């Protein structure tokens with residue numbers, strides 16, 4: 001069996017119920033969910049408006065193959081066009097972020113016939129399908145290598161760990177220089193697309209400097225390369241704007257979305273520029289790719305994100321959280337760095353602020369002790385780091401819940417420091 005939930009999952013919590021920012025397990029224990037279930041519940045879990053829309057849709061039609069339109073498909077597409085950045089008015093759907101990234105890659109290559117390369121950033125995370133794993137950081141002991149495509153990875157600036165102690169802007173310039181040099185001298189067969197997460201999520205929560213994001217846009221324009229932004233983690237309000245593209249004032253040529261859009265139902269896809277040629281029939285059709293129930297849920301979710309002012313709430317909660325974490329860092333030496341933007345919040349735990357050596361054991365203890373005290377903090381075990389504590393509850397959490405989560409984090413960090421764990 002693969003992933004058999006009845007074998008070897010010791011310590012895993014079995015969830016039975018969720019409302020807003022709270023989840024409950026099969027023992028009746030309540031938790032404040034600062035993971036938003038893989039940062040997907042931007043609107044709190046089981047929002048009654050979303051549940052009602054999904055049930056209403058289930059009573060009409062639950063499945064239609066992509067050769068047909070459905071009412072929620074038309075309604076959602078019209079709605080997404082209204083909020084799409086720039087000219088990203090063409091929308092494609094699927095059920096998983098990894099497939100949305102694959103769709104973006106396919107569309108880019110279709111639009112640049114004869115080009116053979118996709119450039120991605122080191123420390124990127126774009127999913128777990130065969131192709132998107134290859135576009136992510138090198139996977140340790142990767143058994144899938146023989147059947148994976150190869151992508152070109154280039155360095156990116158890292159404001160917390162800049163190369164050779166450079167300042168952020170100098171490192172940004174260096175990385176842009178190396179990117180352009182790679183395009184000129186590092187690949188055979190031309191570059192079709194450059195793909196990046198505007199805020200790198202699973203690969204260490206790295207806020208890329210604006211100068212770097214602007215510079216990559218400029219390089220793509222000058223070399224006629226498709227720019228793909230993977231906004232699966234940053235979309236639908238998490239950063240304090242509907243999209244990171246709005247936050248930074250940069251419009252990519254293709255932008256992926258996922259996670260927060262479905263209000264807990266599986267949905268993902270891409271926005272593509274009007275200037276790009278679309279797919280022909282058969283080039284990108286998935287049996288369940290336009291799941292009407294998820295689309296109806298998404299219509300209700302996007303309406304709620306707008307009417308409840310959740311972008312503003314993300315900014316307010318995020319500002320409060322990062323300020324409290326900064327204060328906490330004066331007392332809790334384990335905190336090496338506090339990151340945003342919006343409610344895309346995390347702290348990096350380090351053994352020593354000079355060496356910045358990751359404090360992985362301490363992070364594991366935070367997850368464990370936090371859960372024991374009823375708060376689930378987000379983990380990041382990828383890319384060999386494993387020392388990030390993510391504080392990303394739903395955007396509509398209350399101020400009291402946010403404050404409580406931070407109180408518990410403070411308490412738990414205090415107890416871990418007292419026990420000498422790093």
Ligand SMILES: Cc1ncc(COP(=O)(O)O)c(C=O)c1O
Pocket residue numbers: 095096097098099101125126127128197201202230231232233258259268
């Ligand atoms: C930036 C980014 N891209 C792609 C994915 C993959 O999405 P999914 O897990 O829905 O396939 C993720 C998931 O964490 C992500 O954060």
